[in-house]
Every structure is written in C-alpha cells, then in structure tokens.
Amino acid sequence: MMFLFLILILFIIWYFMKNPDAAKKLGEFQNSTEDSKKEALKILNEKFVNGEITEEEYLRKKKLIE
Structure with a gap:
C-alpha cells in the first residue's frame, strides 16, 4: 500500500514538472x-440594502458564501 502511495506522489511530481502550465491553471482556478x-x-449586499432579504437571511447566506 505504501508503495502505491509513493508511486502516486512521484507521478504527481513528474506531471507538474512536465506540464508547468497545469500548476498555473490550478492557481488561476483558485x-x-x-x-x-x-x-x-x-x-448579496445589494439585495440586503434594497430590502429584498431580511437580516437573518443575509447573515445566513453570507456565512454560506464565506
């Protein structure tokens, strides 16, 4: 099992060394x-300011987003 894990790690390192653009794309996704x-x-802030949602809804949705 440990051997398979080591092979996986080596493959990931090899992949990113051969494809430097992959790491760049990963950063762009973030x-x-x-x-x-x-x-x-x-x-969400606009909806709260315009009175479309209550404070409770605002706080709940804000927590979900963050």
Missing part, C-alpha cells in the same frame, strides 16, 4: 473562485 465569492457577496 483566483476565479475568490472572484466568484466577491461577486456573490456584492450581489
């Missing part, structure tokens, strides 16, 4: 996730 959270919070 940034897009942060952008999505910011956009969702912006929309």
Whole structure:
C-alpha cells in the first residue's frame, strides 16, 4: 500500500514538472473562485440594502458564501 502511495506522489511530481502550465491553471482556478465569492457577496449586499432579504437571511447566506 505504501508503495502505491509513493508511486502516486512521484507521478504527481513528474506531471507538474512536465506540464508547468497545469500548476498555473490550478492557481488561476483558485483566483476565479475568490472572484466568484466577491461577486456573490456584492450581489448579496445589494439585495440586503434594497430590502429584498431580511437580516437573518443575509447573515445566513453570507456565512454560506464565506
């Protein structure tokens, strides 16, 4: 079992060394996730300010987003 784990780790290292763009894409995915959270919070804040949702709903949804 330990041997399979070692092979898996070596394969992952080899993959990222052969494909440096893969690591870059992984970083871009993380940034897009942060952008999505910011956009969702912006929309949530607008709905709260406009009175479309209650404070309880706002706090509950904000906690889910973060």
